[in-house]
Amino acid sequence: MAIDNVIPASCSARIRWWAAPSPILLWFLALGAAWLLLYVFYAETITILINWLPLLGRGLLMNVLISVLAMAIGTVLGLVVGALELSPLGWVQSPARGYVQIFRNAPLLVLIFFTTYVFPFEVKIAGQYLPFPDWFKATIGLALPASAHIAEIFRGAVQSIPTPQWEASSSLAFTRSQTLRWIILPQCVKRALPPWMNLYAMITMSTTLASLVGVTELLEAAKNASNTVNRTDFTILVYLSVLSLFFVYCYPITRLTRRLEKRFAYH
Amino acid sequence: MPTTETLSLNHDADVLVALKNVHLSFGDNKVLKGVDLRVRRGDAVSIIGPSGSGKSTLLRCINGLLRPERGEIRVGETAVHRLQSESELIALRKRIGFVFQQYNLFPHLSVLENILIAPTRILGKDRGETEREARELLARVCLEHKADAYPGQLSGGQQQRVAIARALAMHPELVLFDEVTSALDPETVGEVLAVIRELVKDGLTCILVTHEMRFAEEVSHEIVFTEGGEIVEQGIPAQIFHNPVNARTRSFINALAG
Numbered sequence: 360m361a362i363d364n365v366i367p368a369s370c371s372a373r374i375r376w377w378a379a380p381s382p383i384l385l386w387f388l389a390l391g392a393a394w395l396l397l398y399v400f401y402a403e404t405i406t407i408l409i410n411w412l413p414l415l416g417r418g419l420l421m422n423v424l425i426s427v428l429a430m431a432i433g434t435v436l437g438l439v440v441g442a443l444e445l446s447p448l449g450w451v452q453s454p455a456r457g458y459v460q461i462f463r464n465a466p467l468l469v470l471i472f473f474t475t476y477v478f479p480f481e482v483k484i485a486g487q488y489l490p491f492p493d494w495f496k497a498t499i500g501l502a503l504p505a506s507a508h509i510a511e512i513f514r515g516a517v518q519s520i521p522t523p524q525w526e527a528s529s530s531l532a533f534t535r536s537q538t539l540r541w542i543i544l545p546q547c548v549k550r551a552l553p554p555w556m557n558l559y560a561m562i563t564m565s566t567t568l569a570s571l572v573g574v575t576e577l578l579e580a581a582k583n584a585s586n587t588v589n590r591t592d593f594t595i596l597v598y599l600s601v602l603s604l605f606f607v608y609c610y611p612i613t614r615l616t617r618r619l620e621k622r623f624a625y626h
Numbered sequence: 627m628p629t630t631e632t633l634s635l636n637h638d639a640d641v642l643v644a645l646k647n648v649h650l651s652f653g654d655n656k657v658l659k660g661v662d663l664r665v666r667r668g669d670a671v672s673i674i675g676p677s678g679s680g681k682s683t684l685l686r687c688i689n690g691l692l693r694p695e696r697g698e699i700r701v702g703e704t705a706v707h708r709l710q711s712e713s714e715l716i717a718l719r720k721r722i723g724f725v726f727q728q729y730n731l732f733p734h735l736s737v738l739e740n741i742l743i744a745p746t747r748i749l750g751k752d753r754g755e756t757e758r759e760a761r762e763l764l765a766r767v768c769l770e771h772k773a774d775a776y777p778g779q780l781s782g783g784q785q786q787r788v789a790i791a792r793a794l795a796m797h798p799e800l801v802l803f804d805e806v807t808s809a810l811d812p813e814t815v816g817e818v819l820a821v822i823r824e825l826v827k828d829g830l831t832c833i834l835v836t837h838e839m840r841f842a843e844e845v846s847h848e849i850v851f852t853e854g855g856e857i858v859e860q861g862i863p864a865q866i867f868h869n870p871v872n873a874r875t876r877s878f879i880n881a882l883a884g
Contacts, residue, residue, distance in 0.1 A: 527730035530689060531744040531796065532719040534712055541743065545734045 383614055390603055397596065404592045408600060411584045415597075418580030419604050425494060425576065426563040429501035433562075434555075436502065437509025444514045455510070462507035468568050471500035475572040494576075497569035505562050512554045516547035549623045556616040560609045577601055642667040642800060642831050643688060648697035650683060657683045658694065659855040665833055665848075667799075670826040672834045672842035674866075675852035676878065681835040682727075684852075685802045688833070689722045690715045701800065720749065723793030723801035727808050729785040731777040731792070737764070738773040741792045749796070756795070763791040767821050783814025790821055801825070803834040839882055843867050851875045 398405050443455035462470070474496045481488045520543050528538035570579035581601045585594040643665040650658040657680045665671045673681045686692040687699055690706055699706040701718065709715050731740050741760040745751045764770045767787035777785055786806055793801055803822065807815045819841050826832055826845045836842050842849060842863070849866040851859045851874075859872040870876045 523726065523728055523730045524732070526691060527724075527726060527732070529691060529715075530719055530722075530724035531792070532716045532748045533744070534716060537747070541747065542732055546732075549734070 381614075383611055386610060387607070390606065394603070397599075401592060401596065404590070404596055407588060407590075407593055408596050411580075411588075411597065414580050414584065415577060415600065415604070418575060418577035419608070421494060421569075421574065421576040422563065422566040423608070425498045425501065425566045425569060425574075426559070428495075429498045429505055429562055429566075430559050432498070432502035433505025434509055436506035438513055440506060441510035441513030441517075444510060445517055459507045459510050462504045463511070465504065467501065467504055467565050468571065470503055471497050471568050471572055474500035474503075493572055494569065494574045497566075497572055497574050501562055501565060501568075505558060508558050509555065512551050512558070513547070516551040517543060519550060520546050553616050553620040553623070556612055556619070560612045560616070563609055563612075564605060577604060640666040642702060643833065644698075644700045645684075645688075646698040648684075648687060648694045648699060650680075650687065650692060650694045657855050658687070660697070661852075661855070661857055663850065663857065663860075665800075665831065667831055668829045669847040670832040670834065670845050671848045671850060672836055672846040673850045673852060674836065674839065674842060674878075675858075679852045680855040681852055682804050685724070685804050685833065685835055688800075688802060689724055690718055691724075716748075720796060721799050723796060723798035725786070725789050725793050725801065725803045725806050727805040729777070729782070729789045729809075731785055731789055733777050736774050736776055737769065737780070737788050740777065740788060741795045744792070745795050760791070760795055763794055764788075766824070767791050768817070781814060782810045783817050786810065786814075786818045787821055790818070790825075794825075800831045800833070803832060803836070805835050805837065807836070807838055839867070839879075851878065853878070 440455050440458055443451050444459065446452050446455075475493060478491055478496050478499070480492075481490050483489075524542055524546070525538055528542050533542070566576060567578040569576050570582070573579075575583075578601060581597045585597050588594075588597075641664050643663070645661050645663040648658050648661040649656075661680070661684060663671075663684075673684065675681055683692060687694050688701065688706065690709060694707055697707065701722065704718055706718060709718060731737075732743070735743060738757070738760055741763060742753070742756055745756045745760075746753050761770060761773065764773055767790060769784060769787055769791070772780060772784065772788075777788070780788065786809075790806075806822075807818050810818065815838070819838065822832070822834070823841075823845055834842065834846070844863075846863050848860060849863050850857055851866060851870075851872075853874055859866060859870060859875045865871075866875065867879060870879055
């Protein structure tokens with residue numbers, strides 16, 4: 360991260376003459392040009408690919424759904440666990456620490472397999488059977504490690520606020536909880552946002568792991584298309600389109616993260 | 627203006643802060659070894675002495691940020707050493723302003739919000755009224771044009787003047803200044819001292835830990851010289867600076883003069 364901040368400053372003058380439009384725009388233009396070039400040589404294959412696009416699009420929506428939901432659940436859970444980690448009471452702190460260590464040190468795919476095969480396919484709530492689909496199990500499998508990472512991000516942000524801020528608040532007759540709410544947490548948002556977005560991009564890319572437990576997301580849809588069409592040039596193009604779609608979704612997140620990091624670097 | 631120690635001891639009704647035999651140590655390090663101090667209402671008392679002599683620790687005991695292991699601390703009617711609950715400490719701190727060496731403004735709030743947050747949210751005062759007062763305070767420290775700036779955009783001297791305004795907005799009966807010019811550039815020290823000089827003139831009770839000897843001599847009613855966690859000598863400025871009785875005081879003052 361420190362390196363990211365250094366490079367643009369040192370070569371900004373050199374870059375400026377051609378990088379006046381945003382890098383996102385340039386990348387997207389380049390991507391579009393590359394696909395146009397492919398069309399020139401593989402017009403027929405690409406026509407087949409276009410027929411498969413709605414299916415691929417639905418697959419991508421599943422990735423987006425899983426990533427958004429996993430991050431939402433992970434954030435709520437992570438804030439609770441992070442708050443427990445900050446408790447001065449040992450019997451509150453230790454289980455929270457344990458939770459974080461377990462889920463931060465587990466491979467994502469193992470967790471997804473675990474949640475898929477441990478949870479039942481339906482749950483009985485108040486006499487009603489509610490389906491518990493595989494895609495939601497995979498979401499939980501990603502939400503658990505996400506929550507552990509977010510707990511650490513949150514704990515780190517709170518502890519990075521200098522203690523004199525607590526002292527100054529105390530001297531102005533703030534209670535501990537008022538200090539946390541009005542002084543510490545608002546400053547934490549700025550510090551926690553860039554790592555949170557990094558995690559979001561990482562979790563989004565990890566949603567492809569859900570294909571291994573039979574969730575029809577983008578990668579699974581591409582595999583189905585490739586098997587059905589059964590042509591080498593189509594297989595190459597369909598996986599290229601998967602890469603392109605993920606790039607289009609994740610690269611803006613990465614850019615935004617870097618911009619936020621630079622903006623908050625001075626606080 | 628100057629009073630002697632014996633005089634102040636005889637006027638109990640006037641005494642706002644009283645410390646009796648205060649002891650405090652951090653681990654094996656004994657920081658305060660039986661400090662006795664009395665500060666009368668309306669007086670400015672400067673605490674001087676070498677680094678590590680427990681000056682800042684002493685201030686933090688007075689507003690309850692630190693708890694002495696032994697001894698008594700009274701601020702007005704309040705026995706600070708007996709306070710247990712958070713709410714009792716809060717009640718005490720509403721009456722005592724504290725200005726830090728490193729300013730400690732809230733970086734995510736504008737200058738105006740830094741001043742307003744405690745009176746409006748802690749004391750529950752009306753915002754309109756408080757804001758008018760905050761702007762008056764800013765004018766008093768010559769920063770009315772910086773109300774909407776953020777602390778990161780201000781110089782050290784400006785930040786420290788905001789910190790003083792923030793403390794004053796609570797209408798404290800006592801303000802503790804902890805080496806408030808030590809982190810400043812020499813050219814901005816003067817603007818901060820000018821503000822404090824005015825406060826003392828207005829009769830605000832102040833306890834200052836400072837290394838600005840000339841300033842201490844000029845504004846203080848009483849000087850306290852500490853060394854090694856003890857009060858070595860105290861008295862009117864003329865005595866401490868020009869005719870110290872104690873040999874340790876004399877060598878400290880002479881070293882500064884030389």
